[in-house]
Amino acid sequence: MKKIITYIKNADTQLKAYNKEIIIISNSIAKANNLGNYIVGANLSENELSEIMKISSAQIINIKINSELLGDDVYLSLIINEICRKNDIDLVIISSFQNELAPRLAYKLNAEFIANIFKLEIKNNKLYSTKSIMSGRAIQTDEITSEKCVFTVLPKLFEINDINNLVEESNNLPIIEYSPDFEYLPKVKVISKEKESKTTNISEANIIVSAGRGIKEENNHEIISELANKLGAAVGASRAIVDNNWRPHSEQVGQTGKIVNPDLYIACGISGAIQHLAGMNNSKYILAINSDKDAPIFEYADYGIVGDLNTVIPKIIEYL
């Protein structure tokens, strides 16, 4: 591998936390393996560009496109493919949140693709990437002998060595502006977008407060939201209460919901079915609150409080 490029998704105003993390990840890979370091984004704002330059000396390439096409991964993959080919870039790192852009780019680049890795090493021209498989029950390391690779990475879990030395001074390289010169007609049209009024996205959250059957009634969920608000946390749910239609599927954590890895996962009234554990067992710390002292969740918890969540949570809120 000679050159690494990292894709940064535009967020208008400020750089998202996961974007900062991915820049640090690419700095660490570039530094450990002596690779040329590039960052690419589309319509990145002045503010985002200066934030990137505070933490990275990578060459920045800012793609200029019609803002209506910003969410079009087919278009972006065509442009980034051109950029990679023109600059002999052979390693691409993309956040696992952009899981459609990455395989499209891999196909066009004729590169191998692996999703959701949390570790990457290069030894003797071979790459070794590591990811969780089987819903988090096993960990697989792959050996890759391809000349080009595209990976999506899980920012919160990625193993970085020497983290303190990875924030780099900018080289003040001039930013390259790149405008595609080909015609593009999208095959998929976005008709409308409905936003849910959610403050914190569960996949990016540092803390998640999750509710299970132990809340007993839909109305008792208020106490979960209250604790989440107090902690600036996102709200999660077990399959049982999603299937009851008490909470939307977008909150479901587990095998048929989201796989999350926050710093702290608070499981409230969740017994700990294997399908739920599959979605949260990679959390850094787990606090379980459950009235059943034999609930399996306690075997997977760092901290546990045996008690009814309706009396325990108010005590927590009061003390916080």
Next chain:
Amino acid sequence: MNILVCLSRVPDTNSKLVISDDNKSINKSTKYVMNPYDEYALEEALQIRTKYGGIITAITVGNEVSEDILRSAYALGVEKAVIIKSENNLNSSFQVASAIALFAETQSFDLILCGNQSIDYSSESIPIFLSEILNVPALTSAMKIEINDSLVTVDKEINDGTIKMETSLPCIISVQKGINQPRYPKLPDIMKSKKKPISDFQAHIKNSKINAFELKINKKERIGKIVGDSKEEIIEIIELLKTEAKVL
């Protein structure tokens, strides 16, 4: 409407996961089931057929042992079932998608349905690779599908809401949990499914440059401090979260 539904066979979460002695693969004794997300894709195919007519072909990429999930698809009412086989090991999602695409190219499908992800490798990339290889649009994480003539509208679940998207047939759609309620097969249909023909399709796929190097069980060590619900004990836990775990 000619519908292709892609089914994946995955280790059953409820059975113990055993790693083979080579530390590279899963022990063959592991119990396998149809990928839960694919049950929604299959149900959606059945509902679309009811509304718009057509036939459904169910496929899986694998070998003889994969027959069981195709029998389940027969029991629910698909018209055809095919096992796509490859002489090479398929180590990447791109190879699996390439094998499906080779079969799809021999037919003229209007709609290819998949589950949003498989619970074994969870890369969510099969529909995207199919879209690239076959050069047809893909819509992912569908919570609702509507078809009017050749116009397809999909409500897609995103992290902070939903997007309504539109494209035209032929296309690929991956479906999210919650789009429907999968039905159960009836006993006579299960019996009949045992006699239905399952055909083979041989796909010639290039070897991947990805090879499994090491596989191990994920066992995270936990602190395991469990207390009662007195005020003092709760305060102790909150303090530990602040000072020991440093997450508050």
